[in-house]
Amino acid sequence: MVPGNLTRVTEFILMGLSDHPELQIPLFFVFLVIYGLTVAGNLGIITLTSVDSRLQTPMYFFLRHLAIINLGNSTVIAPKMLVNFWLKKKAISYYCCAAQLGGFLVFIVAEIFMLVAMAYDRYMAICKPLLYMVVVSRQICLLLLSLTYLYSLTTALTVSSCVFSVSYCSSNVINHFYCDNVPLMALSCSDTYIPETVVFILSGINLFSSQIIVLVSYFNIVLAILRIQSSEGRQKSFSTCASHMMAVTVFYGTLLFMYLQPRNNRSLDTDKMASVFYTLVIPMLNSPHL
Known part of the structure; x- marks a missing residue:
């Protein structure tokens, strides 16, 4: 193609969850409730674990920051999504789209x-x-936290740069309810092999490395719990891990389904349903931990 014949995209149109007009208002109220519960629950965790002296332990330190992350994750997606339920033209500017993907x-x-x-x-x-x-001293907790945020920021900058390094021209309609890398690259009018490869490799490394650590940790935890003599002790130990294990299972399951399937076998409509879980539902489910 001749570059002069291409019109550079300056905004994208988000199709949203459904294109049926009669579903827009019911969906708005459903996701308003989900987002409201997410905000209330996670703000509650952040507040309680910050002010209650009994909750100044490593477990609640990590839980507080998980609540901050869940709140941030939902807030990057939900407000724009909720506004779009009321709009006929669900537009987002090129740079706002890049910022949403990065966040x-x-x-x-x-x-x-x-x-x-x-x-x-x-x-x-x-x-x-x-x-x-x-x-698990305070210094180790702070180190793990710092590495987590630094690595996530580096990964976000790398992937966002790759996704927005390709050319977007002619079609600007994103088959999604937020700016995600997969539906964005499906719109590109240039070669996406390198960005797709980078996204696939980083997704694989992040998901599998973290999943192996989580699985090994919980395998040893289950073995240790089963060795506890008293049923009361076993029940107490299981109760501290059960909700976390359930959240981890749903979270990793949807992410693996979303990012590690071949492009020619994937459906963007199915991806949207999976995205609802890890962007909106799981942050809500993670909030009632206390």
């Missing part, structure tokens, strides 16, 4: 590795209780 990636990658830190914390608390306060 989403920062929080989603941070959540992946915050779940790893929480699994490590529970492993040390249950399997190595005598070493717990030494190995």
Whole structure:
């Protein structure tokens, strides 16, 4: 193609969850409730774990930052999504789209590795209780937190740069309810092999490396719990991990489904449904931990 014949895209149109007009208002209220519960629950966790002296432990330190991440993740997506239910033209500017993708990636990658830190914390608390306060010290917690945010920011900048390094011309309609890398690159009028490869490799490394650590941690936790003699002790130990294990299972399941399937086998409409879980539903489910 001759560059002079191409019109550079300056805004994108988000198709949203559904193109049926009669569903827009019901969906608005459903997701308003979900976002409201997410904000209330996660703000509650942040407040309680900050002011209650009994909750100044590594477990609640990581839980507080998971709540911050969940709140950030939902807030990057939900307000724009809710406004779009009322608009006929669901437009987002080129730079706002890039900012939304970058913000989403920062929080989603941070959540992946915050779940790893929480699994490590529970492993040390249950399997190595005598070493717990030494190995999971405040300095180690701050180091893990700093590395998580630094790595998530680096990953977000790398992926966003790749996605917006390709050319967007002619079609600007994104088959999604927010700016995500997969539907964006489906619109590109230039070669997307390198950006898609970078996204696939980074997604694979992040998901599999973190998942292995989480699985190994929880495998050892389950073994340690089963060795506890009293049923009351086993029940108490399981109760501290059960909700986290459920959230991890749903979170990793949807992410693996979303990002590690071949492009020629994927459906963007199915991807939208999977995205609802890890951008809106899981942050809501993670909030009632206390």
